[in-house]
Amino acid sequence: MKKIFLIIQREYLSRVRKKSFLVMTILGPLLFAAFMVVPAWLATMEDTDVKTIAVADSTNIFYKALPETEYIKFAYPEGVSLKELQQNFSQSGYSAILFIPHNILASNASILYSDKQPSMSVSMHIKNSLEKEIERQKLKANNIENLDEILKSVKTDINLRNIIWGDDGKEKESNTGLAMGIGYGSGMLVYFFIFLFGAQVMRGVIEEKTSRIVEVIVSSVRPFQLMMGKIIGIGLVGLTQFVLWVLLTIVFIGGVQKVVFPEMSKTPTEQALSQDVMSGQQVDESAIKYTEAKPQMLEEIFSSLKNVNFVLILGMFIFYFIGGFLLYASFFAIIGSAVDSEADTQQFMLPVTLPLIIAIFVMINTINNPEGQIAFWFSLIPLTSPIVMMVRIPFHPAAWEIILSAVILIITFIGSTWMAGKIYRTGILMYGKKSSYSEIWKWLRYKN
């Protein structure tokens, strides 16, 4: 046992002391945040080119009626037919032509002509504007008095907060979005950790094999000890990294909370009452809405954050990270021992990475339907459960499901580690032999 501790120590220290570890520890949370935020930000980011759309309106009822945005403008050229607009399109400077047929109120159909695929935001904006305008026109046709005021006063935006009672009867604020976020985040994190540190196991094994130090070492320790020492050492590096990330994030969130939301100590109902949400605030389209609603939404998330069972999530995260890592690390160790250089790993990588990628696909499904059949089964299959179950945990799955999934995972990684040990001890001493699946199968069956 002393030997395996020495190996763990070397594997751990040689990695933690690297500059790249320090850099990752600091950059990690930032990169991860960027990874989550940037795609969303990019998706919402508006096109900064101003697009002018010519409206060929056969009905003449939409003149200057379509709302413009900063980047989407409408032009209403007079006395020009659709045909002429189309013919002169290239010189006109318009980015598209919106044709409104005279029977639009009946047909609900309109056509947007352009030489390029219009962006989603442009199409959506036009569709929404037309719908709104037509609805308005239809309502107007009913000759209701003070229509605009009535419309304004009935417009409502409900702020729905979920408050659940805990076992102790205390109110807790829950938030589906937050649960999704935490599920997605922790699932992705498990995925990254398994990939990142699993591949490190593989590289470590290859390094020992190609540098030929392995034969010296296995003459003083059992090959299994060397393999386990490496896997555990690298796993601990992963855990260290994770703990440092969590601490950094807590410091960060704590800082933000103190500065931005000093009155977090009230219960949700008190807060709701104090904010007088019940009075049915009128919401209009002015900018005021956003400045009011945004901090409220953020505060809601922060208040829900307080009630997320972080101990459970953290505990399960560590369990699934360790379990998933041990399982995949044993596969990566097999690959490392079977090849002579990193370039040869390709042929064996696919069967290992495929389940991980499937888990990511299932994860997306699971976020929307955490109690569905797919989510259930894939959170039991050990190859995908570390990721899929992590996504489900913020949605409070039944305890027996978690326990069953955990037990299956434990049994599987014990089996896979045992198998890896058998293949590893033969593989690391084989040089120059072209390894194939059948060769590895043979190694598995060698005695000692």
Add this chain to the structure above:
Amino acid sequence: MELFKATDIVKQFSNHRALNKVSISVPENSIFGLLGPNGAGKTTLIRIINQITAPDEGELYFGGRKMKADDIYQIGYLPEERGLYKKMKVGEQALYLAQLKGLSKNDAMKKLKYLFQKFEIIDWWNKKVEELSKGMQQKIQFITTIIHEPKLLIFDEPFSGFDPINANLLKNEILELKSKGATIIFSTHNMSSVEELCDHISLINKSEVILEGQIYDIKKTYRTNVYELSYQGDPQKLESSLGPGYELLSNKTNHHVNLASIKASGEDTDNRLLKELIKHVTVVSFNELIPSMNDVFIRVVEETNKKNQVA
């Protein structure tokens, strides 16, 4: 008394028998040469001695009793394919390897400092391995092999990669280890170093031991009874002076000294032959052409290969 003994070792790989009833016996405090052509099964045998792999059949004995797992700490192994962690510092790495061999950190440190000084590489302590030349790395590997003062040392091609000066240093170190009581198994293709260092040898070919014993005995067995004579005098006279039982293989005349090689058919003939020769010519030098281990190696291996082909 032998320190290590292996009896009837069999190791089967899926479609290849690497060792077939191989027995070796390594006397205590000797240098034992483990010889054989490439692919004969030497490395497999060495791995079995090191308990890296287990034999399918056969028994291993260490110090007169059956070998135990713990005996590995009494063995130092310098493999032919050897390396170090390239990114690790020299001293740290040597310390790690020494601790893996069961030394405490303090002991390992003391011994390493002593050996690093002895080998004049103490300046390298804090360098990374990748900054070192191959020869320097070999020195470190050698040190980490002997650091725990094992009873049995196994060197697989220890001289490859060393320049003549360092090879000599290593050779002296090996002899010193022997004088301090260590037993050494020495595997190499360099037959001159076998002759220089080894007391006993085992020659393995095609997974079987085909020759074993003390170097002196083996050479005696494979002597060809050919003598080389350089002399001054009449070559004709030499030829006529040889009695029955002697055959003149060659007789070259030269300006100053003539050279002849003579094959005797009987045993213990050297003195009788010399007496006869002195009567007729002036002997400048006379010596038996003892086969080198190189010759013995080639002859024995080729003979068994031929036999195998016939069979």
